Structures are given as structure tokens and as C-alpha cells.
Amino acid sequence: MQYSLQAGGKRLRPVLLLAAAGAVRGEERAEEQAMPIACAVELIHTYSLVHDDLPAMDDDDYRRGKPTNHKVYGEAMAILAGDALLTHAFYCISAAPADTGLKPEIALAIVKDLTALAGARGMVGGQAADILGEQGITSLQELEYIHLHKTGDLIAFALLAGGRVGGASVAQLDSLAEFGTKLGLAFQVQDDILDLTGDAHKLGKKTGSDVAQGKVTYPYLLGVEESRALVERLTSEAKAALESAKFKKPEYLLALADYMMQRDH
């Protein structure tokens, strides 16, 4: 569990979560209360990587520049480490009220959001569609389903949960969810582009693996240039969605959206 948690990574989802809490509440206290939930979202992300890298799934040997979990500890331990990381995410949320004074109703709403967005109709559903898709898709519509759920849902969760910790109104939650969904899709399209055109050293993993595996991606369906235009358009739409509600300090969230669009790893 520690090996994969400490293997680095951008910590993008927890950063988005903290930024969403700060956008709503506009003060330090929001980050303190959001920290256990930020840990939870990174635990979920890490478990999903450990399981996705398994030989029966994407069969990846490297992640974040290091050997994948099962390469070091074996498949059985990697499966169990993933299971325990997933379980521990819910511990972080359930312990938050005692540790930080978060209201139990809010913590429970966050648990419910996470089960919806990380489960069978969310992240796991997206990964399942991706695996099944390798057996012969894919229309742009199917690909969008995969990306929206496999990647977008957990990013949407991060923003929603940050909003909940910050005490967001319904309008603010809707706005954050839409921001997250657009941003999540943009993020995954960007990932597809980087796999094709990026620098393996900066990415910490082999590039060209999508082509090698015959995977259908946005650049495959639309070309690289049109995919880049799509990332820009989705990022603009995400930022516009954030303007549909009033936030105390949305600047950092807006800056993160631009950072994500311009990233090279």
C-alpha cells in the first residue's frame, strides 16, 4: 500500500479537492477539514492504478517511473493492496468528523458520492467498458463513455467532495460537478495525446502503448490536432461552468484547469 502511495504522481485529485473547498469557503480552515477527504481520493486513485496495471488488466510494468506494484510484490499482494487501499479511503472519510469536526451528514454524503462515482456505474464501470472495448470497439460515443467514467468520475468526485466540505450550495455543487466532468474528459483526451506525442521520461511510463496495444483513442479517431482543439474546448467549457455559480475564491481552480491543459506529463 505504501509503495504505490509513495511512488509519486501529481496528486491532482486531492489538489482539486482542496482547491474546490477553498473556492467555496475562501479560508484556511477549509483545507484542514478537506485533508482527510483529499487523502481518500488519492487512495482510490492509487488502488485503481494498482489493479489496472495487473497482468489480467492493462499488464503494465512501469508506473510513475517505478516498477508496478505486482512487479515488486506479486499479483496476490497487489490485488490485496488495492482492496485495502479502497477500503481505507472510506476509513478516512468516516474518521473525518471526529478528527476535524466535519458534520456526520456531510461525511456520509461524501461516502455516497464516492460509491456512485467510483463504483460499477462510475470509475469501475469505465474500466470494465475499456477492457471489454479492447475486444472490438469503438465509436466516439463509446470512447467518451469510457473516458467520462474511467477518469472523469473520480475527478468530478474530487470537486464535489471539496464543495461539500466547504459547505457549497446546490448551485455551487452542480457547477463544481460540471466543471469536474468537463475537466476530467479533457484530462483523459490529453492523456491519449501524451501517450502518442509525449516524453517517456517526463511521463514516467512508456509512450506509444496505446498504439502498440491497438487501443482506440481520441487521436486515433480524431487526429492529434483535432484532439488538441477538443482539450481546449472542454477546458473552456469547464471554466465557463464554474462561472455559473458564485464562488469566494475560484482563481486557483481556474488556474488548475489551465495547468492541466498545458501539462506535459
Next chain:
Amino acid sequence: MQYSLQAGGKRLRPVLLLAAAGAVRGEERAEEQAMPIACAVELIHTYSLVHDDLPAMDDDDYRRGKPTNHKVYGEAMAILAGDALLTHAFYCISAAPADTGLKPEIALAIVKDLTALAGARGMVGGQAADILGEQGITSLQELEYIHLHKTGDLIAFALLAGGRVGGASVAQLDSLAEFGTKLGLAFQVQDDILDLTGDAHKLGKKTGSDVAQGKVTYPYLLGVEESRALVERLTSEAKAALESAKFKKPEYLLALADYMMQRDH
């Protein structure tokens, strides 16, 4: 997910959970409120079986008389089905307040118990110790650790969660937890005995698999007769633990303890 959930099984953990709620509250309403949590514990149990049966783990082809999940759907889908079952268990708990009027504080306490008892220091930890142990244990102490966590902890959770739904006092919760831990250990020793002496048809899985895999078990360490005596002793101790607090209707729980000791599958 449905395939493994509907493959049968004794539903022992949910039955224990409902019985614990009824023991504390002594009325029908307890069962209604306990039902979503009873579903959650069966979801967790089912996910653990799906993952434990994987080729990288125990590599079992049959479970409850049917081909195991990965035999039907492949390894990738079995891993994902397990992940989604685990995630959905927390959905059931988080949705309970809206569905049945369970207090959010109680639901959150149940989430926390589950993460403790099903996670790295609970059920998953027991399974990890079991897998590592195959590489050369095992003292009786190590074996007890494995059994206590791999099997005992989720049974203890079932009783604790039932107690929480029923509105148990601290003394009642302690009593239920001890009852569950003793019963869980007895259950697993009984499982070891049945693997050696049971009827494959009644069990729905091959017998003799522990011996075939060179697994260290209670009968291996103590002999069958002494293992049977241990099951009886643990069952008596469990029942005695239940008498350390006052319950409105403990009869059904006590009867379940006897049923578990006498079961042949």
C-alpha cells in the same frame, strides 16, 4: 456482480447481523433498518470470495457448486466485479439513513467499523497473512491470526453493526463483538475440519484442497478430534460472552451459534 451474489451461500453474515439487531431491540422494525447493512456485509463477503478465488490467490474453479467468477467472466472482470461489490457495500450503508431513517451518526460509525474490520488490519490483512504463510509457516499463533482476521473480523463486524442498528449500549456492543470474534474463529476451524472430512456435494466445492495445497490448518496442527473440541469450546465461550450483557431477545443468536457448530456445509 450479480452472478456471484446470486450463486447461493448460507447468507450467514447478514443473518447474524439481523439477529444481533433483533437481540438488542427485540422488535420487527430493527430488521427493516438492518436490511441495507445486512446487504452490505454480504456484498463484502462476496467480493472477498471473488478475489480469493482468482488464479493469483487461491486459484479455485468452483464455489458454492458453480464455476468461480473468473472462470465465467475472465480475470479482469472478476477483479473489477470484486472492486465494485466492495464499493457498493459502502453505498448500501450510506443510503440507509435516507431509506430507513437510520441516524447518520450510526451509519457513519458502521462505515468506520467496516473499514477497520474488512481492511488492511482486518479481513484483507488476514488474507495477506494467509497467502504469505503458504510460503512457509506456521505456528498455531500465526494460524490463529489468519483465521481471526480472514474470517473472524467480518463476522464480528456483522454482530457489531447489527448491534449499532439496534441502538446497543457500549456493554452490548462489547459483548456482541466478543461473541462474533469467538464464533468467527470457531467457524473457520469448522471450515478446516469440513475441508478434510466433509461432503463435497453438500459443500459445493472440492474437499481436501487444503491437504492438496499443503496448507497448514487446525486439523493439521491439532488433529481432527482436538479441532472439534476447540470448535465446541469456542462456541461455549461465544455464548458465555453474550451473557455478559443484557439483551431483549438473545435466543436466536444463541441458536445460530449452535447451528454453526453443527453445520455440515
